[in-house]
Amino acid sequence: MSKPEHEFFPAATVEFTRCAGDVPQLTERILAADAADGVATRILRFEPGTDTTPNGVQVHDFWEEVYIVEGSLTDLRLNQTFVAGSYACRPPGMPHGPWRSDDGCLTFEVRYRTGPGRTRTA
Numbered sequence: 001m002s003k004p005e006h007e008f009f010p011a012a013t014v015e016f017t018r019c020a021g022d023v024p025q026l027t028e029r030i031l032a033a034d035a036a037d038g039v040a041t042r043i044l045r046f047e048p049g050t051d052t053t054p055n056g057v058q059v060h061d062f063w064e065e066v067y068i069v070e071g072s073l074t075d076l077r078l079n080q081t082f083v084a085g086s087y088a089c090r091p092p093g094m095p096h097g098p099w100r101s102d103d104g105c106l107t108f109e110v111r112y113r114t115g116p117g118r119t120r121t122a
Contacts, residue, residue: 003032003041016045022054038062039111046073046101053098062113064090071105 016027025047033040039062046052057077066088074081076098082088090096 002037003034003039006032011043016043019044021052023050023052025050026052026055037113039113041110042108043069044107044109046071046099046105048104049102050104051076051098051100053100056098057095058097059093059095060090060111061092062111063092064088065110066090067108069106069108071101071103073105073107074100074102076100 011029011031014029014031016029018024019026019028027045027047029043029045031041031043033042044066053076068082068084068086070084072081072083075096077095088096
């Protein structure tokens with residue numbers, strides 16, 4: 001299985017839903033997903049004042065690329081703030097977060113897997 005084929009469509013037609021975990025101010029708009037593989041392309045929204053400390057440090061078994069579209073995020077572990085226009089590429093196993101966003105933040109994320117017999121998908 002892989003992510004479904006989609007021609008251009010208004011992303012705003014996909015509703016934001018609450019993310020898994022203990023932070024209700026963190027929501028996502030899943031644009032494409034492969035449920036069997038657990039990867040997705042999504043827009044992640046941090047409401048102003050969101051603190052993801054209850055979710056702890058995140059570590060995934062997939063690649064994750066993140067672009068901050070608007071607002072800012074502070075990585076509480078690194079004590080560093082990242083603003084709109086910032087980009088991250090995280091290989092499997094790379095720890096990141098927890099995060100705080102005082103003014104709110106919107107990110108665009110692509111998650112994928114690579115390995116034997118697999119190709120990179122976006």
